[in-house]
Amino acid sequence: MxxxxxxxxxxxxxxxxxxxxxxxxxxxxxxxxxxxxxxxxxxxxxxxxxxxxxxxxxxxxxxxxxxxxxxxxxxxxxxxxxxxxxxxxxxxxxxxxxxxxxxxxxxxxxxxxxxxxxxxxxxxxxxxxxGLFREPTGPPVPHITLVGCRPEPPLLAAIAAAPQTTKAGLRRRRVSAELGAVAADGSAVPLVGGLVSGKVLSSVPSALGPDLLDVTIAGDAREPRPAATREIIDLWFTGRPTERNLWARYDRTMRHEWAGVALAHHSWNTPDQRAGTAFHLDGRFVTDIEGFYCAIGEAINGPGGYFGWNLDALADCLGGNWGAEAPFLLVWHDSAVARRHLVAGYDHHRHAPTVPLETLLEMLTAHGTEVELR
Structure with a gap:
C-alpha cells in the first residue's frame, strides 16, 4: 500500500x-x-x-x-x-x-x-x-515512484534485487501489479486498466513516516493516464459522488475516464430496479457520446453511476443486471442538445464513424426501452 x-x-x-x-x-x-x-x-x-x-x-x-x-x-x-x-x-x-x-x-x-x-x-x-513500420519507443514518463509505500513480500523481493545486474537479478527486479484506489474506509477498488509494471531501480526512506519507502521503478513503455483521472478517483474517496453532472465539466477524454472510474465502483450487489420503472436522463450536457454514457449512468444508477461506456457495453447493460430490468421508460430531457451534437459523420476524436442519436434510440428500442424525448 x-x-x-x-x-x-x-x-x-x-x-x-x-x-x-x-x-x-x-x-x-x-x-x-x-x-x-x-x-x-x-x-x-x-x-x-x-x-x-x-x-x-x-x-x-x-x-x-x-x-x-x-x-x-x-x-x-x-x-x-x-x-x-x-x-x-x-x-x-x-x-x-x-x-x-x-x-x-x-x-x-x-x-x-x-x-x-x-x-x-x-x-x-x-x-x-x-513511414508505417517502426521500432517501439521508450516510455513517455520513464520513472514511476511509489511514495510512502509499505511493501508486501513480492515488492520487498524486487527491492532487495535492485542492485543485481545479472539476468536472474533483472528478472527478480521486475514488478507487475494491478492498481487499486484505497477509500477512506480502507477498502480498495481495482481501477479499470490500472497497471504498474517495470524494474525496481532504487528505494529510499520516505518522508511520510517511519518504515515507509519511496520506490522508484523504470516503467515499461506505456502512456500514462491523464492527470485529471486522479482528480476523478479522489471524488470517490468517501463513497459515490452525491451530486449529479460533476462529469459535465470535463472534455471527451476525461468523460471517458469518468465512466471508467464509475465502472470500477459499480455495485454488483444491488438488484435491478423492476421492469416498468421510469428513469430521467438529464440531457443538458450530452454534447458528445461520452457525455451520453455519463448521463445514462446517472439516470439509471444515480450520481457517479455506470450504464455502459461504449456501444457493446451499453448493449450488455440493457440486457439486465446493471441497475435496470427491461422493459423500462427513459425520459430524455433536453434531448435537443443531443440532436444538435450527436449527428452522423466521422468522429475525429474516436477516429471512427460517429454514434448518432438515431443509433442510440434504435439500440434502446431494440432492447425493450421506451424513450420519451423532451
Missing amino acids: CADIEGLFVDLPPRPRERFTLLGCVLDGALASALNSMASAGQAWLGNLWLSPRPDDPAARRGWIGEQLLDVTVLGHRPSQTSPERLDIDLEGLVDVDDRTEGGARPGDVTGFVLSDLDDAPSGVCTDIS
Whole structure:
C-alpha cells in the first residue's frame, strides 16, 4: 500500500500526426475520388485506410491482417519511380495503435497491400508503404515512484534485487501489479486498466513516516493516464459522488475516464430496479457520446453511476443486471442538445464513424426501452 504514485497520472502533448507514402499504387474507390478532388483543394481528406495483404500473400496465409491508418489526408501524388503507370501517394494521419509507444515490424513475407476505406470498400493496391513500420519507443514518463509505500513480500523481493545486474537479478527486479484506489474506509477498488509494471531501480526512506519507502521503478513503455483521472478517483474517496453532472465539466477524454472510474465502483450487489420503472436522463450536457454514457449512468444508477461506456457495453447493460430490468421508460430531457451534437459523420476524436442519436434510440428500442424525448 502506498500513499501516492508519481508518474502514473500525467498529461502528454497531443499525439503528432505522421507522414506516409504509398508506393506503386493502382487506385480505386474512395482513394481515386480523393485524388480527383485534389485539383481544386490541393489536398483531400480520406478518413480511415486499411492496408491488408493480398488473399494469396504468404503474410495473409500466416494470419497477418494488416494495419490501419486513421483520419487520413491525401497531401499529394506523382508517377511512381519504379512504375510510371502507377502512383506514389503522400498521406498524413495516425497509425491505429492502442498506445503511442507501440511499434510495428514489417512482415518479411508481405509482397504488397490491398487498400480499403472506412466501409471496407476497395480503394486500390500498392506495392509498399514508407513511414508505417517502426521500432517501439521508450516510455513517455520513464520513472514511476511509489511514495510512502509499505511493501508486501513480492515488492520487498524486487527491492532487495535492485542492485543485481545479472539476468536472474533483472528478472527478480521486475514488478507487475494491478492498481487499486484505497477509500477512506480502507477498502480498495481495482481501477479499470490500472497497471504498474517495470524494474525496481532504487528505494529510499520516505518522508511520510517511519518504515515507509519511496520506490522508484523504470516503467515499461506505456502512456500514462491523464492527470485529471486522479482528480476523478479522489471524488470517490468517501463513497459515490452525491451530486449529479460533476462529469459535465470535463472534455471527451476525461468523460471517458469518468465512466471508467464509475465502472470500477459499480455495485454488483444491488438488484435491478423492476421492469416498468421510469428513469430521467438529464440531457443538458450530452454534447458528445461520452457525455451520453455519463448521463445514462446517472439516470439509471444515480450520481457517479455506470450504464455502459461504449456501444457493446451499453448493449450488455440493457440486457439486465446493471441497475435496470427491461422493459423500462427513459425520459430524455433536453434531448435537443443531443440532436444538435450527436449527428452522423466521422468522429475525429474516436477516429471512427460517429454514434448518432438515431443509433442510440434504435439500440434502446431494440432492447425493450421506451424513450420519451423532451
